[in-house]
Amino acid sequence: MQRRFVISVTEAEAIRLYHILLDKDKDEALAFLEEHARKSLHDFLEGG
Numbered sequence: 001m002q003r004r005f006v007i008s009v010t011e012a013e014a015i016r017l018y019h020i021l022l023d024k025d026k027d028e029a030l031a032f033l034e035e036h037a038r039k040s041l042h043d044f045l046e047g048g
Contacts, residue, residue: 005044007037 020028
């Protein structure tokens with residue numbers, strides 16, 4: 001079975017992400033990922 005990586009966000013964060021996608025804002029997208037996924041993705045890839 002494949003492991004899955006999931007980013008859990010609040011409703012406000014989902015709205016922010018939606019606006020980032022609508023605006024195609026690359027800088028804000030990177031900031032969002034660094035804020036919400038960087039540590040947990042690192043842990044996931046290290047087997048944690």
